[in-house]
Amino acid sequence: MYRTHTCGELRLSHIGQQVTLAGWVQRVRRMGGMIFVDLRDRFGITQLVFNQETNADLCAQANELGREFVIQVQAEVAERSNKNKHIPTGEIELLVSTMRVLNTSETPPFTIEDNTDGGDDLRMKYRYLDLRRNTVRENMILRHKVAFETRRYLDQMGFLEVETPILIASTPEGARDFVVPSRMNQGQFYALPQSPQLFKQLLMVSGFDKYFQIAKCFRDEDLRADRQPEFTQIDCEMSFVKQEDVLNLFEGMMKHLFRFVKNIDMTDAFPRMTWADAMKYYGSDKPDIRFDMQFVEIKELVSGKNFVVFDEADYVGAICASNCATYTRKQLDELTDFVKRPQIGAKGLVYIRCEADGTFKSSVDKFYTNDDLAKIATACKAEKGDLILILAGATEKTQKALCELRLEMGSRLGLRDKNVFAPLWVIDFPLFQWDEETQRFYAMHHPFTCPNEDDIALLDTNPGKVRATAYDMVINGVELGGGSIRIHESALQKKMFELLGFTPEQAEAQFGFLMSAFKYGAPPHGGLAFGLDRLVSLFAGLDSIRDCIAFPKNNSGRDVMIDAPSVIDNAQLDELGLRIELKKS
């Protein structure tokens, strides 16, 4: 045994005991005749004391210690004369009798402290050192708690955790697959799963009734702060359920997690919003409802006044920012620049200031009378002192831009508090979305999503209007999870494939095993999946999911610590029957 206690557990009650501790040297404070050493492990920090008068040799030995040395000490627990109220072990210290250096350390490239001096790049390269820091470790502990409480809740609810394979076959729909060459089947490739979707449906056919898995998923697409090439889903599926059953059970799971991980009681039912309303009022299928500022469509009100921009626009939408009438020209210009950035793509921004004296000042005074502006203000429920911001253009694009503007205003006004959590379900997603480029429908969720039974007739007449039994859970504008009730009848599934432009042969080749399985008594079933990384980063108040992943990849999908991906040698390529031909860039 290297130790009898951890560095976080000794208290006044241990005084007089002989203990052995092991850990890392956090800091050495040399006082001349005395040396204080902070000894650190995952559990905390304990102060060691060396005194020249008591043991000069040992004190000389302690004088040689450097940052991050790994040492073991035998010592007596003593009460401190000067107590440190800032740390849990601050009332005691260890009078060291023997010390052994288990390992020395080079000076770390950045300081292992809460406020490290290291930049992001360097911390990623030395991630194993970064993980020694409290802040990073706490994120990992939080992640552990979320995973643990997820298992506890789902186990209580009768779910079985089942592992599904990582080496599977490529499918054409959805994201780009990561592929793995097969040595034993030359010229053929496995794909890594984008999710365990098909397997969890097969488990329902197998009668498992309630399945879950905390599963690694892989998508070969460009990355973002909230997107990694490999990520973790809490993947769930249930038999003999309708949408309502799924929503209730997983709303329960989220409340359980808030209760036991964040110590927050969410008693109210999560609001539900149709996809159509989410788009209409927030311009997004993942609205941040921590604050209001809903869209108001004012096309009718502003047309026919010779303002050509509004007259020619398909859509004119407004939001009302409370108490912002005092915005200066500079601030309004900033907002205009914000919406005109190529990523947002609005042509311009129209504002109406609702002045304190009841008059209006706008950038389109030339075209609108005070009465006209008053009508707009009424429609927007604007009061004296408010600022109305208006965007116009093609419907979808403008809604999207207005959504960004709304979020920007929410941030500026401090309405997006990380400690406030506003969950909701977005329901009634469309089953299909039309793709102009390829001139065909794509499944908005995936091809196994069951249409809303009220809309089945529309499948033949107007597929674009068919609603799906699909749902997303959204918290604070983050899509945390989503799912659907699945098709469990071969006939309907066949029809879906037809509508998606699959020939029967293609459908058979890609999903034949699922179609076959459905011939042997598939139960009605449905489920969903949550993004564990996003959930943890939301709980931790992080801006990037990287900070809650032990060993994440960078923007371009590289692991800068182990330097992956990397080239492989020719012998390996030969074995696989592969030859490299680099694309000329």
Add this chain to the structure above:
RNA sequence: GACUCUAUGGUGUAGUGGCUAACAUACUGGACUGUCGAUCCAGAGAUCGCGGGUUCAAAUCCCGCUAGAGUCGCCA
């Protein structure tokens, strides 16, 4: 595929055409017996990401490249 931003001692920053490139921290040596972000003194440490150009003069301006961060496209 596109856009924006960034790159200066080990580390984090300052330096917007003209000095010996500044500061903090970490590091090394010294002083110090109650520190706990110890303090004090001294020291070492940078061809300013790479390549080219403009200029009497470039860390600074221009072009290209590389790397990183964020975003759009993409992500059923």
